Amino acid sequence: MRRQIVNDPTDVVDEALEGLALSNPTLVEYRREHSLVTRAVPARGKVGLVSGGGSGHEPLHAGLVGLGMLDVAVAGAVFASPTALQVHEGTLAADSGRGVIQIVKNYTGDVLNFTIAGELAEDHAVQTEMVLVDDDLATDSGDEGGPGRRGTAATVAVEKIAGACAEAGGDLAAVAGVARRVARNSRSMSLALAAGTHPGQTRPAFDLGDDEIELGVGIHGERGIARVPFASADALTAELVEPLISALQLHRGSEVIAIVNGLGTAYPLELNIVARSVHRLLAGRGIAVARTLAGTYVSSLDMHGFSVTLTPADADLLPLWDAPVRTPALTW
Amino acid sequence: MRRQIVNDPTDVVDEALEGLALSNPTLVEYRREHSLVTRAVPARGKVGLVSGGGSGHEPLHAGLVGLGMLDVAVAGAVFASPTALQVHEGTLAADSGRGVIQIVKNYTGDVLNFTIAGELAEDHAVQTEMVLVDDDLATDSGDEGGPGRRGTAATVAVEKIAGACAEAGGDLAAVAGVARRVARNSRSMSLALAAGTHPGQTRPAFDLGDDEIELGVGIHGERGIARVPFASADALTAELVEPLISALQLHRGSEVIAIVNGLGTAYPLELNIVARSVHRLLAGRGIAVARTLAGTYVSSLDMHGFSVTLTPADADLLPLWDAPVRTPALTW
Known part of the structure; x- marks a missing residue:
């Protein structure tokens, strides 16, 4: 329960x-x-x-x-x-x-x-x-x-x-x-190891087997587009990053802003490991990560999973990204 | 699993x-x-x-x-x-x-x-x-x-x-x-709804029944000092805050710095609800919360639970607390 x-x-x-x-x-x-x-x-x-x-x-x-x-x-x-x-x-x-x-x-x-x-x-x-x-x-x-x-x-x-x-x-x-x-x-892709549970309920929005990952989940308990086998952090992250590279037509020399986002109960150690995977996967394709956010920003209740968002880092966007911000969840 | x-x-x-x-x-x-x-x-x-x-x-x-x-x-x-x-x-x-x-x-x-x-x-x-x-x-x-x-x-x-x-x-x-x-x-108290699981293992450090809470857990999978019944956020938070008030001999007019800390997989909605409970419990005793941190700062892998830390807000401490800080997890 x-x-x-x-x-x-x-x-x-x-x-x-x-x-x-x-x-x-x-x-x-x-x-x-x-x-x-x-x-x-x-x-x-x-x-x-x-x-x-x-x-x-x-x-x-x-x-x-x-x-x-x-x-x-x-x-x-x-x-x-x-x-x-x-x-x-x-x-x-x-x-x-x-x-x-x-x-x-x-x-x-x-x-x-x-x-x-x-x-x-x-x-x-x-x-x-x-x-x-x-x-x-x-x-x-x-x-x-x-x-x-x-x-x-x-x-x-x-x-x-x-x-x-x-x-x-x-x-x-x-x-x-x-x-x-x-x-x-910008494009994002997400996956879940476990769905979120609505407050007051005791069952998550959907069930997954121990060897299954839900790929392409939404943030409201929507099912994904495919089930893939449970795998290492690097392999799971690749399931998200590779389609993003294709969709955004990123290539050697591209530069992106990356958001590694926990979906609720991914814990800090996991998110840092995923951030490393994202950086390494992109570096391996010659794509530079200009800025990274890694944390829980857009959750889906207590879903266990993560999403990756990539935004091409147009030169005029970086000063806007870097400009001061003072909010409860994001400050620099 | x-x-x-x-x-x-x-x-x-x-x-x-x-x-x-x-x-x-x-x-x-x-x-x-x-x-x-x-x-x-x-x-x-x-x-x-x-x-x-x-x-x-x-x-x-x-x-x-x-x-x-x-x-x-x-x-x-x-x-x-x-x-x-x-x-x-x-x-x-x-x-x-x-x-x-x-x-x-x-x-x-x-x-x-x-x-x-x-x-x-x-x-x-x-x-x-x-x-x-x-x-x-x-x-x-x-x-x-x-x-x-x-x-x-x-x-x-x-x-x-x-x-x-x-x-x-x-x-x-x-x-x-x-x-x-x-x-x-400073004193802290913590509780867990579920223990954390060591990476590479599939079982948490200890098991809890659906109606049980482990009170006074450590951050390394150490068992707590008591099992209490599962209850509302307000009631659970009181289990932590009341002993802290006694131990620190806080009284009407006291002022504290409060840290509401997720132990790994407490998700943002939960931590904000607990922060409200902490504020209301202390306000009800005439104790002012001068500063609050609410988030995941000291986790215990993927433990589902939270801790509350109270520190008397001596007048000379607040300027030091408020001074600029720029780290990955804490910035203002």
Whole structure:
């Protein structure tokens, strides 16, 4: 039986956001009424950034609110989109007169509710631009008319780089432009040794045999695209990195930003070993890793697994990546 | 069966340290020969700080090397002390002419090997002071002649505050003094829902029933001091916080630094909920939390559990706590 450290399962989102704010009072503030997390000291005179979506992916998004990243995060219930009204309140809270970028992971409910909120914002004379993140290579069907790829850990890169652009004074079009470029050029792949378990339940979203790995899992308990044999960290990491190299058409001399992301219960020793594998696999192909994030940034409750996200490190992106950031989960 | 993302289990420490350094090239450097992690840019003209011990507690210690914290971390095998020779090399590497503070968790092997290394350092005209961390309240027998309390997550507070004092120009006696005060005044308590599993093994260090919690566990798979019933996050957190309040004789008006520490696979949602519990429990007793760290800092492989560390927030400690720090795992 999988057990979790929670109180009433229906309170997990509220309690976790309260805990985040209590632990980081100089960085963020929690507004319970609409499940918003805002900066403790609101920014003035810059393009605002709002993001959000279902909970269960902590530290995304509330842990990425602060100088150099988001202005506001809007939290839905576990794995459920926030309502259009919540997103509307979040969008208004993110505005300081120069418009608001909505960063949205590509899921039907999120896209719908952020779209409605964008229209509502116009009634309040707040300009918005939606940036869709759809990096999950496992869901790339090539079908133009379909739901498209899911949004996963590239959200961190989009939020970091867009946040730096906004902090530097970029206008709405400039911030939207660089954010869309990062989103368009990033791809992720993930795998799980064990699925996550919804708070209040005792069984994970799906079962795996001792010799099985689920390849291409989503972050909401979605099954993957294939089962592969359990193998070494290096071999498992190659299952993710090789398709990313192909999809992004990386080649000798390419330079990337890499995010090695734990999906919930991958522990630090494992993530460092995977980071080594990523570096070695890419180095072996002549691909340089300009910057690395290795940690738990976009989780799927207590899923045991990891994802790798690669973003080509265009020369103008690195100063934005390196710009100061002060959030509960990411600071430099 | 518990599975892990590793290659050859005998290589986990080497590979994880390599991964850490590859991911953080501007912060740290890995010296394979003696399993040392040093700052990428060595400090000059300050008191050096070296720490270390068995591996399996990541990000401790190597993830805490950098400006404002450690100069050098020395890594042993999983749950095994580094050798005296390794510690000796680490001590010399930490020296830049003003002596070296050795921060040592209270375990027989570590104390022995750091002691020998301290004596060897004298032969090289390097002055050392050992600071023992022994915060684990579960092992407080009151027996003066015994092995004493184990060292656990208070190490983070000791390293942070001592690091800031050294960075500010404190001499060997001043840094040792403040470090010893933090160590002496800090206490921790921990619990586990599931024990950790040694890489290469498939069974955890001990088994627990679905309705059992192990209270007072150590970070090396040591059993606890009691089994208590599985309960809500608030109730479990109270099992840790109440004894800490008594032991530290905290009272209405006291102010503390709190470290809410994941033991390996506690996931972010859980740790934020526990952080809320800690704040509410202390607030209910009129005790203010001046600063909070909530995350995975001192793990025990993939143990599912958490610890709480409280340190009285003496007025002169807060500026040292707040001073800049730039390490892979802790930055502000």
